[in-house]
Amino acid sequence: MKFLKKLFIGLIALLAIVVALLYIFNADYLLKAVRVVYLHGKTTAYLDDYVHFDNRTIKKGTSQPWATAKDYNKVKATKRLEEAHKELGTVAYLIIKNDSIWHESYYDGYGKNSKSNSFSMAKSVVSIAMFKAIEEGKIKSLDQKVSDYFPEFGSGLAAKLTVGDLSSMATGLDWDEKYSSAFSITTRAYFGEELEKTMLNVGVIKEPGKEFEYVSGATELLAMVIVKATGMHLSDYVSEKFWQPMGADNDALWQTDHKDGIEKAYCCIASNARDFSRFGKLFLHHGKWNGTQIIDSTDVAKMRTPRFAASPQYGYGWWLNNYLDKKMYYMRGHLGQFVIVIPEDKLIICRLGHIKGLQTETDPHSNDFYVYVDEAYKMLGLMEPDQGAGNNKPLTKAEAVN
Numbered sequence: 001m002k003f004l005k006k007l008f009i010g011l012i013a014l015l016a017i018v019v020a021l022l023y024i025f026n027a028d029y030l031l032k033a034v035r036v037v038y039l040h041g042k043t044t045a046y047l048d049d050y051v052h053f054d055n056r057t058i059k060k061g062t063s064q065p066w067a068t069a070k071d072y073n074k075v076k077a078t079k080r081l082e083e084a085h086k087e088l089g090t091v092a093y094l095i096i097k098n099d100s101i102w103h104e105s106y107y108d109g110y111g112k113n114s115k116s117n118s119f120s121m122a123k124s125v126v127s128i129a130m131f132k133a134i135e136e137g138k139i140k141s142l143d144q145k146v147s148d149y150f151p152e153f154g155s156g157l158a159a160k161l162t163v164g165d166l167s168s169m170a171t172g173l174d175w176d177e178k179y180s181s182a183f184s185i186t187t188r189a190y191f192g193e194e195l196e197k198t199m200l201n202v203g204v205i206k207e208p209g210k211e212f213e214y215v216s217g218a219t220e221l222l223a224m225v226i227v228k229a230t231g232m233h234l235s236d237y238v239s240e241k242f243w244q245p246m247g248a249d250n251d252a253l254w255q256t257d258h259k260d261g262i263e264k265a266y267c268c269i270a271s272n273a274r275d276f277s278r279f280g281k282l283f284l285h286h287g288k289w290n291g292t293q294i295i296d297s298t299d300v301a302k303m304r305t306p307r308f309a310a311s312p313q314y315g316y317g318w319w320l321n322n323y324l325d326k327k328m329y330y331m332r333g334h335l336g337q338f339v340i341v342i343p344e345d346k347l348i349i350c351r352l353g354h355i356k357g358l359q360t361e362t363d364p365h366s367n368d369f370y371v372y373v374d375e376a377y378k379m380l381g382l383m384e385p386d387q388g389a390g391n392n393k394p395l396t397k398a399e400a401v402n
Helices: 002-024 029-036 079-088 121-135 156-160 163-167 185-191 195-200 216-230 234-243 273-284 297-303 367-379
Strands: 055-058 090-097 100-106 252-255 269-271 319-323 326-333 337-342 347-353
Touching (some): 029 185, 055 269, 079 090, 079 367, 121 163, 121 269, 121 273, 121 297, 121 337, 163 216, 185 216, 216 234, 234 252, 273 326, 273 347, 337 367, 347 367
Antiparallel strands (some): 055 252, 090 100, 090 347, 252 269, 319 326
């Protein structure tokens, strides 16, 4: 009995020392990571983790419901698509054709009004907000220096950093884009409560504007610029300029680093498939929403055009792909969140779920992307059952870059 008592006291003492060391070395954010992730049986951020964080509301206005197609949900998902849904834990899958919902399916207790984490699909939203701020003259141009807003970036290579570099992921930031590493800056940004301070201490170690390198810190810094330039919380600006004009059905939530803090802008909008898909419709119509131009068509074109010939997979906040001899562009997030736009066929595909497919070093687009596109075309009768790359793509459960 005495031994057990000593062991218990020893464990408590050890725990107290560990906690103290975390605070001493400014790594106390790991306590929140353990509480939010591991104590809920997870190994990474997950779809409904927003309930464990502070959030700011992206307020809706007057709802503008989606139209539904005459043959809504009359065609069942293909066998291959159902296999992918099961293996990768899909919670929502939508096919929107000619601005009408043609197919809609939900799983795992989720429905049309359920909230789930956008993860890095939020990066596309932040870039749209930046272009809107430029239209309104609040930001001068893509060439405006970040140091105009944050003098911490006013010397050395950082002095060359522009808002366009942030949007196009050409920053040269000293950033470790690792989601499973406890001590990476990405983990600190996600669970820490001093996000602005974290960002203002990030160095620029390569010349900006030269090449694409995906880092979440770029979007966070861009959001901080937008907030400074507009004088509004990011959530409020997005609500006023997009969420309300597009007639979202529901309020959305944007995670903040602490109560009344700043948005975790590189990720973390909690919404649903129908409302996320509105950004796809906006881009499909070159920035018009039901006849009203809410962002200039030239800006939409810029966002879906590669900045660098060596990196044709990315524009300004949007992923790009030429597949099936068609130009496609899309929003994408951790664990396989997608809003895919295929303008040639007036098609939007949205998929939300728990697991993302395999990301290889030879293809910047994950394998599940091809399945979601191929099977939509087969369901629509626009592709033969044996066609498409998705038939041959393994859906390995692997963590991937956002």
